Amino acid sequence: xxxxxxxxxxxxxxxxxxxxxxxxxxxxxxxxxxxxxxxxxxxxxxxxxxxxxxxxxxxxxxxxxxxxxxxxxxxxxxxxxxxxxxxxxxxxxxxxxxxxxxxxxxxxxxxxxxxxxxxxxxxxxxxxxxxxxxxxxxxxxxxxxxxxxxxxxxxxxxxxxxxxxxxxxxxxxxxxxxxxxxxxxxxxxxxxxxxxxxxxxxxxxxxxxxxxxxxxxxxxxxxxxxxxxxxxxxxxxxxxxxxxxxxxxxxxxxxxxxxxxxxxxxxxxxxxxxxxxxxxxxxxxxxxxxxxxxxxxxxxx
Numbered sequence: 001x002x003x004x005x006x007x008x009x010x011x012x013x014x015x016x017x018x019x020x021x022x023x024x025x026x027x028x029x030x031x032x033x034x035x036x037x038x039x040x041x042x043x044x045x046x047x048x049x050x051x052x053x054x055x056x057x058x059x060x061x062x063x064x065x066x067x068x069x070x071x072x073x074x075x076x077x078x079x080x081x082x083x084x085x086x087x088x089x090x091x092x093x094x095x096x097x098x099x100x101x102x103x104x105x106x107x108x109x110x111x112x113x114x115x116x117x118x119x120x121x122x123x124x125x126x127x128x129x130x131x132x133x134x135x136x137x138x139x140x141x142x143x144x145x146x147x148x149x150x151x152x153x154x155x156x157x158x159x160x161x162x163x164x165x166x167x168x169x170x171x172x173x174x175x176x177x178x179x180x181x182x183x184x185x186x187x188x189x190x191x192x193x194x195x196x197x198x199x200x201x202x203x204x205x206x207x208x209x210x211x212x213x214x215x216x217x218x219x220x221x222x223x224x225x226x227x228x229x230x231x232x233x234x235x236x237x238x239x240x241x242x243x244x245x246x247x248x249x250x251x252x253x254x255x256x257x258x259x260x261x262x263x264x265x266x267x268x269x270x271x272x273x274x275x276x277x278x279x280x281x282x283x284x285x286x287x288x289x290x291x292x293x294x295x296x297x298x299x300x301x
Contacts, residue, residue, distance in 0.1 A: 001259050002260055002262070003137065005042075006142055011044065014143070016051055026057065029057075036068055040269045045182075069287070072272040087257065091257075093121050093127075094116075095111070095114075096111075099230070103186070107147035111236075117158070119158055119164060128169065134257070140263065146184070148187075149188075149229070151191060151226070152189070155191070167203070171288070174208060175287070191239075192221045
């Protein structure tokens with residue numbers, strides 16, 4: 001069934017501190033930015049941005065620009081997104097599940113794991129592309145969250161999987177997660193850490209900022225230590241929880257995506273037209289060559 005997005009009335013009832021007047025001001029500024037997809041952006045898009053930037057108008061403007069710039073430049077993740085055969089096949093290899101239960105701190109929790117343990121069938125960039133598709137649809141449905149927790153269950157991970165991880169995809173995903181994803185990242189958990197976890201950390205740590213490392217927790221194989229952060233009962237049955245089976249979860253996610261194909265048709269329109277950007281057009285090298293610091297944590301005098 002096609003998802004009906006959260007209404008503005010429901011969102012404002014959350015009392016997050018965002019007001020219609022705040023969003024109106026951001027919308028007025030947006031009209032002065034010809035390269036941004038303002039005509040396709042909803043008030044909910046603006047609310048998500050303003051919320052994750054802790055109600056700073058100046059930081060919101062910078063994150064808004066960066067968010068849509070990265071969605072235009074990071075083509076591996078965002079170009080021509082559709083619920084097609086490739087997407088569906090990928091979701092038979094990995095389970096990507098927004099949990100119905102919140103964290104102990106009431107944060108939204110996203111759970112990821114392998115379903116197919118054969119390294120040759122693992123497609124890293126496609127899996128992250130699917131993560132971002134499901135996350136977008138989930139935010140459209142629920143609006144803002146106090147925070148966001150990401151769980152990677154490494155059960156079944158083999159050394160062969162590490163050879164499928166490429167540096168560019170790791171760099172782009174972690175940059176987007178830390179600088180431009182419209183959430184407040186409150187936790188990053190690796191469950192069932194394999195004996196070669198140090199090798200995986202060597203690959204990803206160079207792209208992680210201090211703030212992300214501070215919320216990173218590594219859980220040993222079979223440990224119940226996640227329960228301190230997220231109730232373990234919320235996980236699928238085969239992962240030690242009391243939720244549905246892997247197959248049920250996968251089938252429900254696939255059905256949800258199939259019923260909401262039009263959502264991605266519309267979302268694909270929200271891209272930057274660099275030729276219209278005041279000043280010089282931005283490229284990937286501009287992003288990784290010159291952007292220093294975290295916009296989300298920028299201090300405005």
